[in-house]
Amino acid sequence: MKSAPPGSLLWLLRWQTRAALANLSARQRWSIGIGLVLFSALLIFVGVTLRPDLSALTLNAPLAGAAVPLLALGLVVLWTMMIAAAVNAALAALFTRGDLTLLLHSPIAPRTVLASRALGVALSAGVSVALLMVPLLAAAAVLGVWRAMGLLGWWLAAAVLAACVGLWLTLGLVRTLGVQRTRTVSAVLGSLIGAAVFLAFQWPNFLRISGQGRAADRINTPPFDFLAGLRLPSDSLLALPVRAAWSEPGPLLGLLGAAALCLMLTVTALTRLFVLGAQTSQERPTARLPRPAAARPLRFRTARSATLLKEWRLIWRDPALLSRTLLQLLYLVPLLAPALRGGNIGATVGVGVVLLTSNLAVSLAQLTLNAEDAPDLLRSAPRSPAVLRRDKWLAASLPPLGLGVAGLALLAFRGQLGAAAIDLPLLLLGVGGSALMVLWQPLPTRRADLFRRQQAPPFWLTLLTLVFQLTMAGTVYLLNAGQWWGLGTLAVALAALAIAYGQRRSDAS
Amino acid sequence: MTSDAHIPPVQARPDAAPALELVNLSKRFGGREAVRQLNLRVEAGELYALLGPNGAGKTSTIRMIAGLSRPDAGEARILGHSVTTHAQAAKQQLAYLPDDPLLYDKLTPPEYLEFVAGLWGMNAAQAAPEAERLLTWLQLWPHRHERTEGFSRGMKQKLALAGALIHGPRLLLLDEPLTGLDAAASRQVKDALREFVDAGGAVVLTTHILEVAERLADRIGIIAQGELVAEGTPAELLARTATATLEDAFLSLTGPAAQQDHQTNALQPRGGE
Structure with missing residues (x-):
């Protein structure tokens, strides 16, 4: 096969893909391979088992009117996720890739460079929903729902359109806010959208809180009433993506054509802005303006206070990192559902406080203990590494403890003094123990790399931390409910902590 | 700028141990010897420049002195305190400034x-x-x-x-301190180092800018393939190599011909060096 001429769009795309694949670790490649094999085996099993039973059903009939609004809502959710991914990918592709300077000062037309980047962004946007789309498409294929194959076309068009929206948003934000602030805004937005979609999926769990266990009851709850009440005429423009996804040729071709046209227009319109943005992205972030010269003498604090302040300032002044850390807590909210069903306010608040604060302690400990930007400075200093790490452990533990104590104080204020008294020592143990688990297993990394998958702690430690936190939450619940065998779950938590202590290692070299 | 105004004088120690002493310091990375039985001594009030081609072992040496990497053999002592066995006392007297702040x-x-x-x-x-x-x-x-x-x-x-x-600190370790600095900043850093030395401190710096070493250093050590191949004042180095400039002296000691000689010597059995 004749290879693409150097400098052409295809040639650039090939280089880009090769670079992206080279960035995958061997572990990631193996995980993808094993995942594909297992998934295929599952599909074959499902197909062989269910297909005979479904043969009597008409699975490829034209879309029912009532299904259109629900499907449209689903597609909107997927598209929103794609846009969030596209903004992040656009920021990385347009402003942080190391080869951009080389490409832009080469004879390759900037429009070609932007087109290749835009297609890369579309791929990232598409991949961001692959975990939902691939099983859906594969299940449809195995079960013989051939009309659902239109989803492939919709997926392609939606990814391209999301990339266009992402490019416009990113370049617009960069022009208004600058590269650094846009990076923060897009990171926060991406996390928020991800968390919102997750919580929306968990909504049914919360609907069962007050004992509405039966399906009939569940369907009569207000959110489902709202969904059932949605109307969308199938000939409206908003229904076009749904009909395209259901393999109606006209809408499908129209959607694909619109996406291609939108991409061409976007690339043409944004080339100049892209070059300008890329030129300014290497500039230093705007320094804080000097305050009016109130010539006050400097006042320093003790070594421990200085360490605590340094850690808190570094976290507080990095909004992207802070938002990602705090938003991780949102993913724990569904775990509170069982406690909420009990109706015991002392237990509910206690479980929530212990679970959320101990998880926050782990996240903060990873920032203070593992993500050190100047490790050589600390290692060349005479201060004992053990003392320094204890201070960093304290820096991770104190904020969640403060939040937890505030929560328990509210509980006590509402007359639940006994519950607060039970919860307080468990809060101290949960927060302190969770941060200790990070302290005992150093995983030094750069702050910017903290959320990269390659930097994840070992699986056994994640499991042990989870066991510790869940059994601590269980202890809170059981002891508040007067179940003294809650001391048994406490023993399990302490055992998990003891195992982590037994496996401890030092990062001193 | 006067030295009194900026750098307080470093207090003299009664036992007068050298500011830095390396004794048979060695380090291997994989199969390669990065630093080979390095011996050197830097006194208080002295600015010592460690020169060498890329990969000669300068940064490895500096990192061992700073306690950032552990020597495989030998020892680094700061004002008489071993960096390996009395790290805290040694580090108390030390400041380390790499090229990436x-x-x-x-x-x-x-x-x-x-x-x-x-x-x-x-x-x-x-x-x-x-x-x-x-x-x-x-x-x-x-x-x-x-x-x-x-x-x-x-x-x-x-x-x-x-x-x-x-x-x-009483010993400053600097790894390429002037890389990327403009003339004004470079002058200011050089002035600061001179003042520090005049006040009784000791400085060990690595640099690729030979003019800086020539103008600033009291003594220069040239390192190649992990070994100290020459040491002395700039004038002594010129005399020893019979060259007119430090650049010529450096190239005659570390250039391809010198490296070939060095390799040949390394293959021969060692006498009483």
Whole structure:
């Protein structure tokens, strides 16, 4: 096969893909391979088992009117996720890739460079929903729902359109806010959208809180009433993506054509802005303006206070990192559902406080203990590494403890003094123990790399931390409910902590 | 700038141990010997430049002295304290400044100096005025409310220098301290080093800029393939190599011909060196 001429769009795309694949670790490649094999085996099993039973059903009939609004809502959710991914990918592709300077000062037309980047962004946007789309498409294929194959076309068009929206948003934000602030805004937005979609999926769990266990009851709850009440005429423009996804040729071709046209227009319109943005992205972030010269003498604090302040300032002044850390807590909210069903306010608040604060302690400990930007400075200093790490452990533990104590104080204020008294020592143990688990297993990394998958702690430690936190939450619940065998779950938590202590290692070299 | 105004004199030690002493210091990375039985001595009040081609073992040596990497054999002693066995006492006298400054982007200069002073166990009441004095001297005081992420390379290097000097070290280790600095910043750093040495401190620096070594250093050590191949004042090195410039002397000691001789010597059995 004749290879693409150097400098052409295809040639650039090939280089880009090769670079992206080279960035995958061997572990990631193996995980993808094993995942594909297992998934295929599952599909074959499902197909062989269910297909005979479904043969009597008409699975490829034209879309029912009532299904259109629900499907449209689903597609909107997927598209929103794609846009969030596209903004992040656009920021990385347009402003942080190391080869951009080389490409832009080469004879390759900037429009070609932007087109290749835009297609890369579309791929990232598409991949961001692959975990939902691939099983859906594969299940449809195995079960013989051939009309659902239109989803492939919709997926392609939606990814391209999301990339266009992402490019416009990113370049617009960069022009208004600058590269650094846009990076923060897009990171926060991406996390928020991800968390919102997750919580929306968990909504049914919360609907069962007050004992509405039966399906009939569940369907009569207000959110489902709202969904059932949605109307969308199938000939409206908003229904076009749904009909395209259901393999109606006209809408499908129209959607694909619109996406291609939108991409061409976007690339043409944004080339100049892209070059300008890329030129300014290497500039230093705007320094804080000097305050009016109130010539006050400097006042320093003790070594421990200085360490605590340094850690808190570094976290507080990095909004992207802070938002990602705090938003991780949102993913724990569904775990509170069982406690909420009990109706015991002392237990509910206690479980929530212990679970959320101990998880926050782990996240903060990873920032203070593992993500050190100047490790050589600390290692060349005479201060004992053990003392320094204890201070960093304290820096991770104190904020969640403060939040937890505030929560328990509210509980006590509402007359639940006994519950607060039970919860307080468990809060101290949960927060302190969770941060200790990070302290005992150093995983030094750069702050910017903290959320990269390659930097994840070992699986056994994640499991042990989870066991510790869940059994601590269980202890809170059981002891508040007067179940003294809650001391048994406490023993399990302490055992998990003891195992982590037994496996401890030092990062001193 | 006078030395009295900026760098307080370093107190003399009664036992007068050298500021730095390396005894048979060795380090291997994989199968390669990065540093081979290195011996050298730097006295207080001396500026010593360690020169060598890329990969000669300069940074490996500096990192072992700073306690950032453990020697496979031999020992580094700072004012008589072994970096390996009495690390805390040795580090108390030391400041290390690599070419990439050890800073935190999100901190302001006073916040950074407050943390560094804490690391070296300084009394907070003494550290604050010292920080103020250093920031003023290095012309960073007007930028004290700004985060270092917005600083130029020269400003970052000057702040790192302030961090290195705040605890009054007696030995300064600098790895390529002038890389990327403009003329003004470079002059200021050089003046600071000279003042530090004149006040009784000792400096060991690595550099690729031979003019800097020639003009600044009291003694120069040339390292090649992990071994110290020559040592002396700039005049002594020129005399020994019968060359007119330090560049010629450097190339005659580390160039391809010298390396070939060196390899041949290394293959022969060692006599009483």
